[in-house]
Amino acid sequence: MSLNNLEEILAGCRRKERQSQEKLYRQFYPVLFALCRNFFEDKHDIVTAINNGMMKVFKNLDQYDAAKGEFFNWMYTTVRNAALTLLRDKKTQHFDYDEIKENMFFESKENPFQELEYNDIEIYMSQLPLATRRVSSLFYLDGFSVKEIAEALSISEGTVKWHLSESRSRLKTIFEKSI
The missing domain is CATH 1.10.1740.10 (RNA polymerase sigma factor, region 2, helix turn helix motif)
Structure with a gap:
């Protein structure tokens, strides 16, 4: 347009x-x-x-x-x-998220989507579980901080970090299969 x-x-x-x-x-x-x-x-x-x-x-x-x-x-x-x-x-997010009680360490600020085209990102994101996809989208695509995501979704920062770690782990497996 x-x-x-x-x-x-x-x-x-x-x-x-x-x-x-x-x-x-x-x-x-x-x-x-x-x-x-x-x-x-x-x-x-x-x-x-x-x-x-x-x-x-x-x-x-x-x-x-x-x-x-x-x-x-x-x-x-x-x-x-x-x-x-x-x-x-x-108020469905309470069913989507299991609160993580122990301190989870989220290692990397590296964005796994940085080198991908928009259509590819959409395909990879769709393969993540919904709760993890929400968190990953807000963090990697929209630039929200862990604290902002926790507030927006009414979950703990530890749970946000767990979902980010989970997304990186799952995406690594998906990326390796696609090579």
Whole structure:
């Protein structure tokens, strides 16, 4: 999508034109679906998170400031935060996470996804268990700290570290098989 075309669509969205809103939604749906799939397995939950996020995008479009960054980044963050809110509201994470009581040592800040293309990342992430995928997505793809993830998901920092360690271990095995 060209910058001029995006600006036209955004202008239409600001005027609350349904056609422009639909164009914007359809344009970014695939990447937002991939984002929300990192938090939910059920397609209904994925679409609900996208819809909740896009409603916030449309409602708060006047708050977007191009001088502070690209529209895509603002929209992505808005939808990601809507997904995290839905997760908290569903209160299902208590069933997804086993709290780790002992101190777990998380060794590396190295990002296993650094050299991969987006489509490859999506394939590898989909092979992780849902709880581990949530934590890994927030840490490696969105740059959240261990503390921020613990707060966002209402789990202990030790549990976050365990999931990061688990993701590295599982991904190492997956990467070795694909070579």
